[in-house]
Amino acid sequence: MLVFQSIEETRTAVGKYQRDGQRVGLVPTMGALHEGHFSLVRAAKTNCDVAAVTIFVNPTQFGPNEDFRNYPRTLEQDLEGCAREGVDLVFTPTAEEVFTGRARTTVHVAALTAGLCGPHRPGHFDGVATIVAKLFHILPADAAFFGEKDYQQLAVIRRMVEDLNFPIEIVPCPTVREPDGLAMSSRNRYLTHDERARAPAIAAALFAAQSQLEAGGLDVKTVVSDIVRSLRNARIELIEYVEIVGADDLRPLTQVDRPARICVAARLGNTRLIDNVPVDAPRSDG
Numbered sequence: 001m002l003v004f005q006s007i008e009e010t011r012t013a014v015g016k017y018q019r020d021g022q023r024v025g026l027v028p029t030m031g032a033l034h035e036g037h038f039s040l041v042r043a044a045k046t047n048c049d050v051a052a053v054t055i056f057v058n059p060t061q062f063g064p065n066e067d068f069r070n071y072p073r074t075l076e077q078d079l080e081g082c083a084r085e086g087v088d089l090v091f092t093p094t095a096e097e098v099f100t101g102r103a104r105t106t107v108h109v110a111a112l113t114a115g116l117c118g119p120h121r122p123g124h125f126d127g128v129a130t131i132v133a134k135l136f137h138i139l140p141a142d143a144a145f146f147g148e149k150d151y152q153q154l155a156v157i158r159r160m161v162e163d164l165n166f167p168i169e170i171v172p173c174p175t176v177r178e179p180d181g182l183a184m185s186s187r188n189r190y191l192t193h194d195e196r197a198r199a200p201a202i203a204a205a206l207f208a209a210q211s212q213l214e215a216g217g218l219d220v221k222t223v224v225s226d227i228v229r230s231l232r233n234a235r236i237e238l239i240e241y242v243e244i245v246g247a248d249d250l251r252p253l254t255q256v257d258r259p260a261r262i263c264v265a266a267r268l269g270n271t272r273l274i275d276n277v278p279v280d281a282p283r284s285d286g
């Protein structure tokens with residue numbers, strides 16, 4: 001497994017793979033790798049000849065009061081996991097390698113970032129879109145793999161790739177969950193024992209809402225208030241949003257008349273958790 005910190009070496013290695021006719025798959029991550037990340041690696045290995053992983057805790061996507069400093073950094077274990085999964089190349093740069101201090105350019109994806117996490121994390125999606133655009137130039141892969149766990153991020157990246165004509169295929173991958181339903185996240189390790197016991201209520205509420213909506217008969221407002229009630233019952237009081245949005249444009253829906261996504265963000269103590277599930281429009285038997 002090749003492990004590079006430098007942009008130059010990474011670019012050269014990727015160029016060589018591609019000159020040899022190999023299809024390169026990219027999995028961008030912030031490290032603290034878990035089964036969710038490794039599912040993307042496996043998808044990359046199935047879909048491509050070469051799997052490349054980037055591990056970079058991107059400072060520009062964290063707000064001033066967020067957890068950049070405390071974000072888990074487990075590089076040694078991450079590299080072991082990547083080697084075990086058969087990753088071919090890992091790019092793990094320093095912040096100085098990626099951000100020279102001279103940058104004056106940001107990528108901003110409008111509209112899709114206006115709702116959901118956007119207002120709660122000002123500047124976050126600009127940080128994400130800009131680093132992903134940079135990574136796509138540093139490591140010009142043929143395909144890139146993103147988790148549906150971060151559904152708004154996936155929508156933003158897809159939009160950016162189409163709008164800016166990046167010659168890269170974006171492959172969405174389903175959310176990997178713990179056996180009790182909790183969506184895997186690097187941030188789950190912040191949870192106290194008690195918080196960890198309450199956290200699966202988020203996924204449980206989402207799946208209950210999904211069945212209610214797909215069965216038809218219940219309106220969006222009722223389903224949203226049912227989710228809020230379930231979260232409160234699990235003493236998850238700090239709810240940032242519970243929204244049902246169009247799967248493509250992320251606009252709030254008042255009824256599920258097209259493919260939708262139910263999205264939740266909530267805090268448990270100091271930990272911010274997000275999750276979402278798909279909803280198909282209910283079948284009309286008319």
Ligand code: AMP
Binds near residue numbers: 030035148150175184
């Ligand atoms: P992160 O390291 O949190 O920035 O995530 C890197 C990539 O892994 C993103 O595309 C995430 O959506 C994806 N990811 C994180 N958690 C999961 C999960 N539980 N299931 C599937 N993909 C995930």
